[in-house]
Amino acid sequence: MPDANYSLLLKLVRNSFAGLxxxxxxxxxxxxxxxxxxxxxxxxxxSIAHIKQQKSSIEKNIGEIDQENxxxxxxxxxxxxxSFGAGHRYSILNVDPLEPQTNGHLHTYFLALHKQSxxxxxxxxxxxxxxxxxxxxxxxxxxxxxxxxxxxxxxLIWGRQLSDRMNLRxxxxxxxxxxxxxxxxxxxIELQPGADWTIDLxxxxxxxxxxxxxxxTSSLRIAPDGNEWYVRDEGLEKQSRVxxxxxxxxxxxxxxxxxxxxxxxxxxxxFRNRYEVTLLDDSRVRLRSDPATRISxxxxxxx
Numbered sequence: 001m002p003d004a005n006y007s008l009l010l011k012l013v014r015n016s017f018a019g020l021x022x023x024x025x026x027x028x029x030x031x032x033x034x035x036x037x038x039x040x041x042x043x044x045x046x047s048i049a050h051i052k053q054q055k056s057s058i059e060k061n062i063g064e065i066d067q068e069n070x071x072x073x074x075x076x077x078x079x080x081x082x083s084f085g086a087g088h089r090y091s092i093l094n095v096d097p098l099e100p101q102t103n104g105h106l107h108t109y110f111l112a113l114h115k116q117s118x119x120x121x122x123x124x125x126x127x128x129x130x131x132x133x134x135x136x137x138x139x140x141x142x143x144x145x146x147x148x149x150x151x152x153x154x155x156l157i158w159g160r161q162l163s164d165r166m167n168l169r170x171x172x173x174x175x176x177x178x179x180x181x182x183x184x185x186x187x188x189i190e191l192q193p194g195a196d197w198t199i200d201l202x203x204x205x206x207x208x209x210x211x212x213x214x215x216x217t218s219s220l221r222i223a224p225d226g227n228e229w230y231v232r233d234e235g236l237e238k239q240s241r242v243x244x245x246x247x248x249x250x251x252x253x254x255x256x257x258x259x260x261x262x263x264x265x266x267x268x269x270x271f272r273n274r275y276e277v278t279l280l281d282d283s284r285v286r287l288r289s290d291p292a293t294r295i296s297x298x299x300x301x302x303x
Contacts, residue, residue, distance in 0.1 A: 031225045031248060032069045032091050036129050036153040037173035037186050037204065040114045044077045045302045053270055053294035058095075058287050065275065065289045066094040071298075075112070083114045089227065093242070093275075095287070100277040101240045102231035105136035110151070122160035125171075129153040133176075135231035135242075148241065149230035151176065157186060165192040169202070177204065179226040179245035179274065217254040222247065225270070233280065240278035247272045250296070264298040 032051075051069040058065060068091070075085035089108040110131030117124050132139075134149040157171035167190040174183040188202020198209040205223035212218055226245035232238060250268035257263060271291035278284050 031071075031177070031223065032089055032244065033177040033225055033227050034087065034089060034108065034110055034112075034129060034131065034151075034153055034175060035177070035205075035223075036112070036127050036155045036175050037157070037177075039125070039157075040083050040112075040127070041075060042077065043302055044075060044083075045300050046074055047298055047300035048072050049264075049296060049298035051294055051296040053292045056270075056273060056289040056292040058289050063098055064096050065273070065287070066092075066096070067292075068092040080118075081116055084112060086111050091227070091244075093244070095275070095277060098277070098285070099280045100231070100242065101233045101238045101280055102135045102229075102242060102277075103137060103234060106133075106227075106229045106231070106242065107136060107139045108133040108151070108227060108229070109139075110153070122158060124159070125155070125157045127153075127155040127157075133227065133229045135229060137234065137236065138230065138232055141236075146230065146239075148239075151181070151228075155186070166190070173204075176228045177224045177226050179243045179276070180228060215256045217256075219252050219254070220250070221252070222249045224248075238278075238280070238282070240284075241276070243274075243276040245272075245274045246270050248294075250294075252296075260302050262300045262302070264296075264300070266296040266298075268294050268296070270294055 049071040053067055055064045055066045070090045073085060073087035075083055077083045087110055091106045093104045093106060108131055110129045112127065112129040114125060114127045131151040131153065132145060132149050133151050134145065138145060138149065153175040155171065155173040157169055159167060159169045161167050170187045172183060173186045174181065178184070184204065186202070186204060188200055191199040193199065196211040200207045205221060207219055207221035209217065209219045225248045229242045231240055231242050248268055248270050250266050252264050252266035255263045269291055273289040273292070275287045276284070277287070
């Protein structure tokens with residue numbers, strides 16, 4: 001993290017409640033997007049995650065894309081029905097040798113509220129997460145925010161238990177995981193073929209979970225990843241949007257150090273990478289890059 005931005009984070013933490021949105025918050029996946037469609041954890045927690053991926057060549061060999069992500073979240077669980085929290089997604093995007101209308105430091109701040117109701121017939125969950133998504137020069141000057149930086153992410157998911165080892169879920173979600181904002185159907189079926197295995201097949205994400213021991217769990221997950229940011233150039237004279245879209249295949253190992261602390265390490269592959277950026281000469285370009293390997297580490301504290 002650049003020294004200037006790191007100093008800014010420390011200043012926010014020391015001097016304002018808003019700085020709490022930059023602390024390590026919830027069990028973070030390795031996605032740059034805010035995964036509102038995923039079932040929230042059933043407990044309160046803080047977490048921080050960092051994801052670093054190798055440089056990937058832009059198609060036609062016109063340059064390289066370097067990307068790095070840091071995720072911070074907080075979630076409070078209230079009784080069995082309500083949970084709320086806040087989070088921050090920070091992405092560093094460098095498109096070499098092109099010159100986009102942004103310094104490449106991209107932030108998404110959000111608040112999340114989840115309400116889940118259960119009955120003998122199943123469950124229903126409503127989630128909403130308003131947020132602001134913009135480049136760092138906009139984030140440092142709140143007066144530069146416009147409606148283009150506002151995001152409102154939503155999910156409405158129904159669940160039904162089909163048997164002791166089979167659960168069904170279905171609903172709709174709206175977010176930026178496919179780049180531009182989209183409302184899309186969500187469906188999945190969760191199977192437990194054995195005491196130590198869980199298979200979750202669905203859209204937009206699927207995963208396989210294996211409990212190795214009482215403290216170790218391994219998971220393999222595939223999901224779309226993306227986001228959209230409102231950006232301005234260094235002189236704040238030009239404005240545009242950066243759109244990112246990809247798919248992520250990730251293998252994680254969770255180590256439950258003790259009842260409060262969990263450490264996660266992962267390795268994955270990002271593929272079908274697509275970017276839309278506006279250059280300083282006002283030309284809009286669409287870029288595709290080669291698949292890239294990525295590694296991640298996360299620390300979570302349950303309370």
